[in-house]
Amino acid sequence: MMKKDRNQFVDIMRGIAMLLVVLGHTMTGCTVDSQQSLLFNIVWSLQMPLFILISGYVTKYSCTIWNVKGLFKYIKRRTVAYMLPWFVWSFLIRGIVFGQKGFLDIKSLIWNMDSGYWFLATIWSISMIFGVASYVAELVGKDNNLKKQMTLLIVYILGMVVLASIGILLGMSFFAIKLTLYYMPFYYLGYLYGQYDARILDCEKGKRIVEFVIASSFIIWLFVILRISIYEMPDNGFAIIMRAGISLAGCIAISGLSKGLFTNKSDFFRGGAQLDRCTFSGNLLYALPIIMPGKNKKQLSHMQLDGEKSNFNKLCDDSDINNTGCKSHKQQQMFCIFIDGKEKIKIFFFGLGKEVWKYT
Known part of the structure; x- marks a missing residue:
């Protein structure tokens, strides 16, 4: 391994x-x-x-x-x-x-x-x-x-x-x-x-x-x-x-x-081998809480994609958080968020394999 x-x-x-x-x-x-x-x-x-x-x-x-x-x-x-x-x-x-x-x-x-x-x-x-x-x-x-x-x-x-x-x-x-x-x-x-x-x-x-x-x-x-x-x-x-x-x-x-x-x-396809903290996935309509050990919860309020800002209006409940991240939503999953060793949050879209938004 x-x-x-x-x-x-x-x-x-x-x-x-x-x-x-x-x-x-x-x-x-x-x-x-x-x-x-x-x-x-x-x-x-x-x-x-x-x-x-x-x-x-x-x-x-x-x-x-x-x-x-x-x-x-x-x-x-x-x-x-x-x-x-x-x-x-x-x-x-x-x-x-x-x-x-x-x-x-x-x-x-x-x-x-x-x-x-x-x-x-x-x-x-x-x-x-x-x-x-x-x-x-x-x-x-x-x-x-x-x-x-x-x-x-x-x-x-x-x-x-x-x-x-x-x-x-x-x-x-x-x-x-x-x-x-x-x-x-x-x-x-x-x-x-x-x-x-x-x-x-x-x-x-x-x-x-x-x-x-x-x-x-x-x-x-x-x-x-x-x-x-x-x-x-x-x-x-x-x-x-x-x-x-x-x-x-x-x-x-x-x-x-x-x-x-x-x-x-x-990067996206090898992400599982590089994750240092947690992994989160969900639908564009949902905002996801970022929970890191010993740190306060951080919220993604929007994301920039192709020049347009998409607002998030809902958070995952704390009960939806497990050791690997947010549980899957019923909506179609469209993106993946992961936190690397430098605590930079990167969003990758399935199939694109490129970074479209980053939060530090």
Whole structure:
């Protein structure tokens, strides 16, 4: 059974990223010169950056690392989650079961991680640096959020410097250091947005800014992706920065457009999994009392629909209220009201799947 506070949109985006990865590998394995196609260019620009962005974003749901014990617990959990599958699939499955001797040569494998499951090593390395940075930030910043965020960023950048130094000494291919350094900014940006997205989207100005960023990102990404193959771009400084910027723009655009597509059509139908307080349903002729634990009764006196104000003239009796809301009226039910976690009352009409009135 799915938890009612689970972010289903994150699961949707994970599913999209997984499908993109499968499509990308299928194209390279089954289609001649697929890397030169527009479809592959689109897929390659999104698949792994989107995964890493999501990984950074979901850190908002992780437990805070308060002490050394919590840090070691975090390291243990992440190591088991990422490095155990890497070991099993690299050595046991491909090395022993499939008889691919290259996966039994530890030195060769560690210096050529991109031949196998490099992304597990990359996400593990990023998680380790981020975990240490989070612990130091909590230790130094305490109740000062700005100080905490600045400390986390500084330690995170220092982690990148240490990783780059190891790469210079042992080679950038060692333990996928080059790829890890490339994706670390994506992880941090995902984390940063996760920390402030609710605050940004809570005001109209913030929503407008997000919409502008999504639209601009889509235009930039589409303009470049139709003209340049970012997969074939060289690995020099400018090309790497440009490739990362285009991929980031594409991820922002796809995530924003997907959120609008899935949430607008499915909020009503997924409402049962998202309800935080109560659910009420009834006919347009009736007003419904809004009862919340520990709060006074609130009344909807009117609603705005298609420019016309419809007055309510009757309340449900208290006896008509049960644990799930107003009992059904004999009249045809036409709308549904639910209260989300922010105590905003939204009215959705059956079949429309869109918000037509909101009371705060």
